[in-house]
Amino acid sequence: MVAWQNEPVMKQLLQLILLHTAWEMGSGQLHYSVPEESQHGTFVGRIAQDLGLEVSELVPRMFRIVSKGQKKDFFEVNVQNGILFVNSRIDREELCADNTDCSIHLEVIVDKPLRVFHVEVEIRDINxxxxxxxxxxxxxxxxxxxxxxxxxxxxxxxxxxxxxxxxxxxxxxxxxxxxxxxxxxxxxxxxxxxxxxxxxxxxxxxxxxxxxxxxxxxxxxxxxxxxxxxxxxxTNDNPPVFNQSVYKIKLVENAANGTLVIKLNATDLDERSNGEIYFFSAHIAPNFQKIFNINSNTGEVTVSGSVDFEDRSVYDLQIVAEDKGNPPLSGHCQLIIEVLDVNDNAPEVSVSSLSVPVPEDSPPGTVVALISVSDKDSEANGQVTCSLWPPGLPFKLVSTFKNYYSLVVSEHLDREHMAEYGLMVMAQDQGLPSLSASSTVVVPISDINDNAPAFAQSSYTVFVKENNPPGAHIFTVSAFDLDIAENSLISYWIDEKLWPLSSYISVHSESGKLYALQPLDYEELKLLEFQVNAKDAGLPSLCGNVTIQVFVVDENDNAPAVTGQTEDNSILLVVPVPAGHMLGKIHALDADSGYNAWLCYELHEANNGPWRVGLYSGEISTIRSMDEAEGSRSQNLRVLVKDHGKPQLSATATLSVSLVTSAQAIQTNIRLPKTDEISKPKAGIVNLYLIIAICSVSSLFLLAVITYVALRCQFQSKEPMVYGPGTATLVCASEVGSWSYSNRHSHILTGVNGEALAKNDLMVFSPNIPASENGKQQDLLCGTVSIIHGRFSFLTLDFNIWMVMMNFPSEQC
CATH class of the missing domain: 2.60.40.60 (Cadherins)
Structure with missing residues (x-):
């Protein structure tokens, strides 16, 4: 009695052991069995528990089952408790005919992440x-x-x-x-x-x-x-007799109509009509009679219909030979026709659960689609291999169970490199000749924000003429982003962390246009260097930046200004005066630079007399000697100071020259310097100036060479960025970026004994324009040579002035 009660428990334990063994041996296949003709709702198995899934996650993960190759859904799963039950009537004979193995294959699919399980439900026969x-x-x-x-x-x-x-x-x-x-x-x-x-x-x-x-x-x-x-x-007492009781024949499927299968032979010992034999098939199903035909006179069995191995592999026919006696006697034999399979069915490819588009940041192993292949042929003709074409794409096929595959990501995806992939899943059997089939899968790639906005250059140099109208458009920056949609929508702004630029420059956030908010003045601001940042609209957003150098180009908007001029600019000159005697100098300044500040001096057209003015030096001297006969006269000299700008601007300096004799000079107690004292400077001072000039040039040349070598070794390193207005020493003379010099002369009207403080400032500029390595080296070398050349010019110009101050003739310098 105890053994009888424990028998169901032992059966259940045995079933669990067999189920676990089938699971391990079936590479993930779950096996159930259910008798045919089961009623709706019949319990099959706790499928969620057996697959290791929580019942609470069945609905969120879109738990579903698919019956492969079936028109009806014979099974269903209650997602509330995870139980697999019978959904509709199952007739094993209708489903599998006389096959001994009858089962329904189910695919269990869950999402997030996408997984597929294979479940096989065996349909048990009942009587x-x-x-x-x-x-x-x-x-x-x-x-x-x-x-x-x-x-x-x-x-x-x-x-x-x-x-x-x-x-x-x-x-x-x-x-x-x-x-x-x-x-x-x-x-x-x-x-x-x-x-x-x-x-x-x-x-x-x-x-x-x-x-x-x-x-x-x-x-x-x-x-x-x-x-x-x-x-x-x-009567008739001898039946026909076949030479064999059983005939076994092999016939290739798809044999043409009329193909001879076998010619049967039977004999009858009777004579005359009792020995005449005719053949017919007895006890043959009607569908067999549509496939084979027997000639009643000759006994030839021929093909009359379609012989298909996939429909039936063996035909068992009963053949009767009957004589014409009275009564007729008959003989019997068995004809067994074994159909040989040929490779006449191409593989079939089915793609399901296609999860597209695929994000470009999907890790390797992400499941894109589920693929199943099948072939109705048998043995080698039904063995199928599956592959992807073209090769080299970032996808691969992973076998999950028998002829089931998963299409997964195998490499890193980049939408900017390829936005869509066209894959062909090819299935090929091993028959001779081999047959194949294919299915095309289109896999679009969705974009993520993985590309920051970028500019065509790392920096831009912009030249803007001064006195521009407020709000003038001076330049347009444009960044590009390889992403699409909102990931490529770019906005611009100026980085003001180190220096506020809001009063000078603004940028349009959408178009990237740069505007000058106020007129720029070269004499106050020569360089604006700042960063423009570009940010896309992705999540998270990415940024890029570019350096903008705005150089203010000088215009001739400042007239020369004569310095040191007062209401009484008069010179008392004692006659006689030799020719070439210098009366003094006119000092003038121009706030502009370059040619706009290059000044020239000339006498006004109304001035007549023995006077001349140096075209570029501003020195006033006599043309001819003057004697006492011309004494006691006073003359006004008007000197016109002009720059070289366009349009040309000018200023006027007026000088009153009074000529007196020597006696008159004594009476006024005015001590005039001797000519020798004015024209002959001390030799020691001159030598000192020469020594200082030579030492300065040598030192500057050595310093320039050392600087060039150091910069040559480090020219690839990025120089620190300077924000805000440039220093007043940077001058750009033209819009093409060539260097020029600016002579700022401060001429004041002085007497014979006056001291001249003339200075010549040479300013050199090489714009920060991106170039190749050879270009950088050439710019660096040119900048260095320009500095050396500038210092030479500076010393030469100052030395000439010093010679004039010491009353040395310029020809001797």
Missing amino acids: DNAPIFSANEHILSIAEVITPGTRFPLEGASDADIGPNAFLTYKLRPNDYFSIEQKTNDHHNKPLTIVLKKPLDREEIPTHHLLLTATDGGKPELTGTVQLVINVLD
Whole structure:
């Protein structure tokens, strides 16, 4: 009693062990079994628990099952408890015919992340089909001369079930003349026969009525019956005999109509009409008669329909040879036709659960689609290999179970390199010749914000003329972003962390246009250097920047200004005066630079007399000697100071010269310097100036060489950025960036004994324009040479002034 109660528990434990073993051996396949004809709602298994899934995550992860190759959904899952149950009626005979293995393959799919499980549900056969005979009545004609022991074949019953449920046993109603005999072979059932137990006597019993019952092996047993009517005939006593009782033939599928399968041969010992034989097929299903045809006169079996290995691989036919005697006698043989498979079915490719578009930051192993392949052929003809074309794409196929694959990401994706992939999944069998099929999968790649805005150059140099109108457009910056949509929408702004630029420059946030908010004045501001940042609209946003150098170009907007001029600018000159005598200098300044500040001096047209002015020096001297006859006269000299700008600007300096004799000078107690004192400076001072000049030039040249070598070694390193207005020493003379010099002369009107403080400032500028390495070296060298040249010019110019101050003739310098 205890053992009986524990038996269900032991069965359940055994099923769990077998289920676990099947799971380990099936590479992830889950196996259930359910009897056919189960009612709706019949419990199959706790599929969620067996797959290791939580019931609470079935709905969020879109748990679903798909029946492969089935038109009906035989099973369903209750997502509230994770139980797999029968959804509709399952007829194993309708589903699998007479195949011994009958199962339904289910794909269980969940998302987030995408996973697929394979579940196989075996449909167990139940004894729901009774044996059936082809007819309710079967008539046999047997001659009375037939000896006891003779066997007569009968058509057996058929049972749609399989296994023990289809194992049939036959029973004949008890009688004195006949018994039933049934034998089985390894693979094929031998014909059912009745055996004559004792001689027949037509006069005694002309017709025998027998009831044949077929019983299957199911529980409960089911039966079928057929009425046998045996007519006892007289005369013809030799039946036809085949040379073989069983014929086995191999036939290639898809054989053409009219193809000869076999020519059967039977003999009859009788003569005349009793020995003439004709053939026909007995007990053959109607669908077989559409495929094969037998010539009743020659015994040739030919193909008359479609022979398809995938429909049926073996045909078992019963052939009868009957003579024309009276009564006619017949012989029997069995024809077994084995159909050979040929590779006539191409593989089939199915793509499901395509998850697109694929984000370009998807890690390797991300599942894109589920792919299944199948081939109706058998053995090598049905073995399929699957591959991707073209090769080299960042995707691969991963085998999950038998002919099931997952299309996964194998490498890093970059939408900017390839926005969409066209994949061809190719399936090829191993038959001869090999057949293949393909399916195209389009995988678009979605964009992420992985590219920062970038500018075509690292910096830009802009030249703007001074006195521009407020709000003038001076330049446009443009950045590009390889991303798309909002990830490529760019906005611009100026970085003001180190110096506020809001009063000078602004940038339009969408167009990137730079505007000068106020007029720029070269004399106050020569350089604006700042950064413009570009930011996209992605999440998170990415930024890029570019350096802008705005150089203010000088215009001739400042007239020369004479320095040191007062209301009484007069010179008292004692005659006689030799020719070439210098009266003094006019000092003038121009706030502009370059040619705009290069000044020239000339006498006004109304001035007449023995005077001249140095064109660029501003020195006033006599043209000819003047004697006492010209004394006691006063003259006004008007000197016009002009720059070289366009338009040219000028200023006027007025000088009053009074000529007196020596006696008059004594009376006024004015001591005039001797000519020798003015024209002959001390030799020691001159030598000192020369030594200082030579030492300065040498030192500056050595310093320039050292600077050039140091910069040459470090020219690739990025120089520190300077924000805000440039220093007043940077001058740009033209819009093409060439260097020029600016002579700022401060001429004041002085007497013969006055001191001149003239200075010449040479300013050099090389714009910070991006160039190649050779270009950088050339710019650096040119800048260095310009500095050296500038210092030489500075010393030369100052030295000339010093010579004039010491009253040395310029020719001697």
